[in-house]
Amino acid sequence: MYEHLETAENRDSLKRVVVDPVSRVEGHGKVTLLLDENNKVQQARLHIVEFRGFERFIQGRPYWELPVLVQRLCGICPVSHHLAAAKAIDQLVGVDPGNLTTGATKLRRLLHFGQVLQSHALHFFHLSSPDLLFGFESDISKRNIIAVLNDYPDIGVQGVKLRKYGQEVIRMVSGKRIHGSGAIAGGMNKALSKEERDYLLTDIDQIIRWSVDAVALIKKVHCANLPYYDEFATIRSNYLSLIKQDGALELYHGGIRAKTAEGATINDHFDYCRYNELIHEEVRSWTYMKFPYLLSLGKEDGWYRVGPLARVNNCDFINTELAEAARIDFKAHSSEAMVHSTLAFHWARLIELLHCAESIKELLHDAGVLGGELVVQGEKRYEGIGVIEAPRGTLFHHYQIDENDIVTKANLIVSTTSNNMAMNESVRQVAAEYLSGLELTEPLLNNLEVAIRAYDPCLSCATHALGKMPLQVELIDNEGKRIDKLIKHNDGQIERHA
Amino acid sequence: MPKPVLLFGYGNLSRGDDALAPLLLEFVETHYDLSDIDLLTDFQLQIEHALDLQNRELVLFIDASIACINAFDFTELQPARDTSYTTHAMSPSAVLAVYRSIHKQAPPPCFLLGIKGESFELGEGLSANAEQNLAEALQFIQGLLDKPDIALWRQLVNHSHAINLENTGVLQDCHA
Secondary structure: HHHHOOOOHHHHHHHEEEEEEOOOOEEEEEEEEEOOOOOOEEEEEEEEHHHHHHHHHOOOEEEHHHHHHHHHHHOHHHHHHHHHHHHHHHHHHHEEEEEEEHHHHHEEEEEEHHHHHHHHHHHHHHHHHHHHOOOOOOOOHHHOOOHHHHHHHHHHHHHHHHHHHHHHHHHHHOOOOOOOOEEEEEOOOOOEEEEEHHHHHHHHHHHHHHHHHHHHHHHHHHOOHHHHHOOOOOOOOOEEEEEEEEEEEEEOOOOOEEEEOOEEEEEEEEEEHEEEHHHEOOOOOOOOOEEEOOOOOOHHHHHHEOOOOHHHHHOEEEEOOOHHHHHHHHHHOOOOOOOOOOOHHHHHHHHOOOOOOOHHHEEEEEEEOOOOOOOOOOOOOOOOEEEEEEEEEEEEEEEEEEEOEEEEEEEEOHHHHHHHHHHHHHHHHHHHOOOOOOOOOOOHHHHHHHHHHOOOOOOOOOOOOOOOEEEEEEEEEEOEEEEEEEEOOOOOOEEEOO | OOOOOOEEEEOOOHHHHHHHHHHHHHHHHHHOOOOOOEEEEOOOHHHHHHHHOOOOOEEEEEEEEEEOOEEEEEOOOOOOOOOHHHHOOOHHHHHHHHHHHOOOOOOOOOEEEEEEEOOOOOOOOOHHHHHHHHHHHHHHHHHHOOOOOOHHHHHHHHOOOOOOOOOHHHHHHOOO
8 A cells, every 4th residue: 555655754755656648538627746865756746626616606596597507517427416416406395206207217227328328438449449459658649549549449330339329328318418407496397208218229239238248348358457557656555425215326316325345335225314423525625626536534544536447346237138248257356345446447347337327228118208297396495415326436416495485505426536545545656656766757657657556546627728728737835846747638649848 | 301511419418528518519509590400419429420411411520639739620520441340439531431331422521510528527527628629610600500511611621710709698598
């Protein structure tokens, strides 16, 4: 373990290596590596600066605006924020999850499966497959989706069409690709029409076949170099996720399950409305990002991972046939109760992709998505909590409102925050392995980025601005003087400023 | 069947000047005849947007840009790999390259209207400079949409001139 590297004892005498921002992860990430006098890594930190405005963005708004408004927090998973907000404001109108109508619950689940499918497809085919197919240290001009389309055209086209299909599910259920208002307080605002259902059914068998192929591909890539894939940036952590009552994988609604690195249960079916009794968030002086931890284990040992790896590790089974077979295969490749490989996030992500495709087919054949009562109302409350498994992990929305229905307090724990400590640990692991001396090399940067990308963090969210995303690397000595600087431009060109 | 002209504006309404393109589309939606024009908006460009270019005669991407030299820049796009490794979001040229790879043919003629922005914080409105830049872009786009013709559009590439905004009413219309 590498916890000793986070806060070095002799920080004032260390040199700093700054990597800013991390490319091909969203927004503005920065990696700082502190070197000692012997140029060995003594401290490593992943800085994420973009989440501090979320709560302020929500406070002061009427609660009924939130399902639409919060979609603007994230350009990749707006639907996850939409549904987490909807679950929270259900409670503000006096509706608990079990009291939603069957039709509304099924439509929300369908919407969510579409969202997770498109997000996982984007991550794997656009962001990760270039690394996995061409190699982590291959020519940078090769490591992009267009090179994948040229060299592996079938895989590339499948990625584009899987992503498109997920977007079409979202469009059919919510009315729009983005800014949709499908979920409202107490239910859904429309059912699927028969024509919309039939349109989505047209391609679903192909989508399932491609998802099966994607799982086979990642298994082949992972197992072709098993020791490397199992050990790269790998850390042993606790895991946290929602879980269905019967122990099945759950993405939309359930209790919280937390397990240790050895697979022992810490909490099970914990009511997420009491999350404050389970999780605390530690503040550290060097970052705006908080560090959540399980209260029962304390700050040092209570940090955990969320996301596909946590969910597939935590569940007892998956309730769709093909994904369950894939899960069994996945678990069998490890000799331990839990799979800890950071690169196994990719494998777990594609098992979930397959589960989403199968679940979409089941729901499209369920008459419940076609109509019936969709909205219920109860008695007003002043506090609501919605939790959902977003593509990158457990997402918490917690609101308080006043007499005039205005949000007075909001707390969001996004999955990237939950994985904060884990990403730092993985960065430290890679830095300790690959960085030595004062020379910043492209292979080192690639390895740092590969480790971070496995978690698929949303570092910024929903802004892009042309020309804003070069990768900068700075080396700063212990007197604050910059002694080296690398800029990796958007076209892949690297410029050194001594 | 898709309409022959696609206007694709991308950006986030709640992130300051990133809202420039969606705001421009809102204006177009209420001020122009859309019988031959599809409007499409999203937060960011992604790989599947290559499929939205199919069966188009002319495509205009619209985006906020901190790299603009002028209040707005109007350029013709060519397929290129360029920025596709950087983030979840793609550049328009990379989307064109995805189109070419998928369909094994050249994409339809595509242009980019970049409108200069400077501030992109969550919860912010447009900056004063961006409002002015949007007004100039709205004036410019009128010429594009009155006659969506590739030869004319090519003549206007890199076209930049001072536009007299007095008495145009554009600023008021845009933010009404």
